[in-house]
Amino acid sequence: MKRFLLALPAVLLVAGCSHYFIDSDVRLQIENDSETSIARLTVDADGGGESVWIADTLAPGARSKVKTGDWVGTFDLGLSVLDSATGTWEKVKFTSVSLDGGSVFVRISEKDGKWFFDVK
């Protein structure tokens, strides 16, 4: 019982302190590894709404600024990509992207018309 009572303050100290060890936000930077321009990385809602995360327009090979967001978990992300043939912006979806807290660097690439969101 004594040991248990001694352990209690330790538990109390640890309870409520995990944010010192686990990041509760994501500092995201994306790099455009495709051969066309990309813009507006959004988190998409079920009802059709969206929340813009990175508003930058990125030319091929460019990196965005680092943007912090409260998006730790699993989300559907959207990205506008430039269709160079028609000159119009089209929306690409990355479904169920899982993001841990902390610094996240992502390479966005395209192969055979398919878009990839690779967390490095």
Next chain:
Amino acid sequence: MTLKIKSALCLCCAFAVTSVFGNDITVDALARGGAFARDRQLRDFEQVFKPGTSGFFGFDMMYLPLPTQTRLSSEYGTHDGYAFRHRLEGYFSAPVARTGVDFGILWFAERHGWDNEDFIAFPYYGKFSVVRSEQLAGATLSLPKYGLGAAGGIQYQNVERIADIYPDESDTLYWWGEATSRFASAQALFHGADPRMIRLSLNLESKELWGGASSGITTYLPDWSVARYYGDDRDSLRLTWEQNLVQQVVYAKVTGDYPSARFHSAALELYPDPSRVIAFEVTCLRRRSGRLVWGGGVTLPVVRFGYNNASDIDEFFGSSGTFVAEIHFALGASGDRLFSPGAAKGAPLDTENLTTQKLKKTAATLNEESKDKSGAKEITAKGIRREKAQ
């Protein structure tokens, strides 16, 4: 030592694995959190406020080691984070001169919601956080001789943070009143002149702690309670039946909703001692989808563990499938007895007896010592030097 490491690893696995199968918290459930907390505070107080109670102190803090245990499911996806509920409850009552009337004051505080980080005092207040605090304050008057009591006061909701995804809420002041006797009590909560909740309870079970029988047929009478809720979309009546099954040590508790006439939850509780300081329980809760969720829990004097426990699911905004540890303390005092809320008998408070025994012992030892030493030795002071005044 190896066993300890193994059991710690098993516990970590339990936290990690169970969180995978958990039910996420919904925005709707968090939006209803304020109403639930207000009701819960009043239910807590009803259990504590019996004519003759001289005091009560309680605190609770849920402990979740991982942010994946109570995920929030919003229209954007699934957010890692922590549901939380911190409680601090105090009630003190004392006789007024020799009038036979007890006057008491109470203050129950609770902070609950969902936040990106776990915390003790300072939340993160994220983009999807909801942090509310509820205060129940009031005064009580009771006549322990006749088993009568009345209480009243205010209940204040402070919305510290409510993100855009939740319906709008603001700080609100409610007021409440309660009248109680040995066998029945009535409680009501109002917002302005609008009633929000009325609860009637019939406590037929005879409890020794409150002047009833310690055994016999009257201890097997039921405790019934019916609560009517206003201004909410959920079922308007909640019925509760608590029944002593074996010698006030094993109880069954069933709750149901009306008018849907649906079963809500059931619990089989074992209290090794009728003071209810220690408890083991097996519970079953019916989800809105009709699925039954089975769980259980163990309550010890300062800590409580639960897995899918019906009360945890209710309190943690419908989150299930996760292992919960809670720093938990709830102890009331009535005369020379200690009890946990709802107890039939008290655990005797032995402080006085022990102190008297100790004093007697000390006196006896001193007498013996003085007998041995009587006149046998003389104390001589050493190292004292007198100097002549010049």
